[in-house]
Amino acid sequence: MNIVFLDAKSVGSDIDLNRFNELGKLTLFDYTSPEEIPERTADADVIITNKCRMDRETLKDAKNLKLVCVTATGTNNLDKDFLAEKNIEWRNVAGYSTETVTQHTFAMMFYLLERLSYYDKYVKEEKYVNDTLFTHFESYFHQLAGMKWGIIGLGAIGQRVYDVAKSFGCDVSYYSTSGKNDRPGYKRVEFDELLKESDIVSIHAPLNENTEGLMNADAFKKMKKSAILINVGRGPIIDEQALYDALVNNEIYGAGLDVLSVEPMTEDNALKNFKDSTRLIITPHIAWASVEARISLMNIVYDQIKSFIGV
DSSP: EEEEEETGGOOOSSOOOGGGGGEEEEESOOOOOGGHHHTTTOOOOOOESSSSSSSSTTTTOOOTOOEEEEEEEEETOOOHHHHHHHEEEOOOOOSSHHHHHHHHHHHHHHHTTTHHHHHHHHHHHHHSOOOOOSSSSSSOOOOSSSEEEEEOOHHHHHHHHHHHHHHHOOOEEESSSSSSSOOTTOOBHHHHHHHOOOSSEOOOOOSTTTTTTBBBBBHHHSSOHHHHHHEEGGGBBBBBHHHHHHHHHTTTSSSSSSSSSSSSOOOOOGGGGOOOOOTTEEEESSOOOOOHHHHHHHHHHHOOOOOOHHH
C-alpha cells in the first residue's frame, strides 16, 4: 500500500506522521505543484492532500489510486465526477477545529474591541513610563456584554461561537446563508437586519453561490460605523476592495480576517495598504491550526485510511 502525502507542510512539520507507516509505505512531499502531481502519484494507492487539485489531468497516471483523503473540511479541490468515474473514493475531515476556530474568532475580536494594538504600542514606546496618571483613556473601548453579535452561517463553528458569545452576555442572532437552517433555540434574522443591528458580525459560512461576494459595498453601508467584522469562513465571501473602502471611509470600525480571496496574499490585494493595526488584523489562515486541532485532524485521516483498507 503506497500512501503519498503531497503537501505535508500544510499540517506543520511538528506533527509526527510516522504511524502512517503502519498502514503502508508513506512518502512525504513538503509541497507539490500541479505539474508534479502525475509523477508523484503514479504508484499511489492512497493520496493525502490539503489543497492539491485532484482531477483528470493531475491524476492521469495514477493507475492504482483507490482513495483520496483531504486534510480539511472543504473539498473544492476535488473533481468528484472524475473520482466517481474512476471508482476512487474520497474522504474529508470535519469537526476537528471547532474549538480552535472559535478561540481565534474571539482572539481577533478582543484585539480590535479593546484596542490592544494601541495600548501595547503605547507602553512599548515608553509613553507610560513616569506618566501623569495610573491609567490612560486615549482610545476608548466598550464592554462586550450587552452587545449584539450577528453570525453568518450556523454550522458547527457558528453554533459554538453563538453559544460562547451568549455566555459573554451578548444578544446573538444568525443569518442562514442557505435559507434552510432554522435551528430551535437560536435566533434567526434576515441578512439586512443582522447587518443593521449587529455590533459584531462574524462569518462562519462555506463558499458557494449564496455567499461569494456577500459582504460587498452595499452590505458595508448597512452596518454600524462602530461595527467589527470577523471572517474565519472563506476569503471570497468578502469583497476585499469594498472592505478596504469601508475602512478608509469609516463605514465600519474594524475587521479581523483569517482568510483572503487568494492565499497567500497577493500584491494587488487592497487590504495590504491598510496599515492601522487598531482597526485591521489579518492572520495567515491559522484559525484552524492549533497543535491539538492538527493532531486531531491527522488522527482522523489515519483512522479513515485504516478503515478503508481494513486493517
